[in-house]
Amino acid sequence: MSDPLFGADDEANTPLEAEERHALIPTYIALRRELNEAEQVNIAGALRWLSSRRREVLDERFLRTLHKQMFGQVWHWAGTYRQTARNIGVDAWRIPMDVAGAIDDARYWVEHQTYPPDEIALRFSHKLVAIHPFPNGNGRFSRLVGDLLAEQLGQTRFTWGSVNLVDPNETRRSYVQALRAADSHDFAELIAFARS
Known part of the structure; x- marks a missing residue:
């Protein structure tokens, strides 16, 4: 029987090591749904925090x-x-060093206008999710960073496939597929997905 909280319910979820699982703060959480809800509440608080801060994304x-x-x-x-x-x-x-390199690359792209603003933001977001710097939350983190950098570059936040609210699993599959294309240096699918 799989763990109702930490069982790998799809290939895109990053499994946590035992010591990382023991670092869970709320003691009431027993189900994945409860974990997702607690993380969403925490992210909503982070968005409020962001609204009152100067942000230097890079x-x-x-x-x-x-x-x-x-x-x-x-x-x-x-x-x-x-x-x-x-x-x-x-x-x-x-x-x-890889995070530092990603920041340096993005600063160069911004300074030299190497790519259009959306592409700069998405290339940076992609680099972060590819590095996977944290034990978990890397996808949500890298998408928010992409949004913040897009805003810093004078663009609106990305929609990240939110037009497909009927099937969230299909939206996730499309996102993962776009990331895999970007892994091969083809960013067209990720750009289209992020603005869909």
């Missing part, structure tokens, strides 16, 4: 603080880079 300290704001009421490790291996992402020891 700053490593801001990124860690943002993750902590998004998940810090649910997980003790929020805002701290993972120390364990994952089924996706870079080796844990590479995270600090």
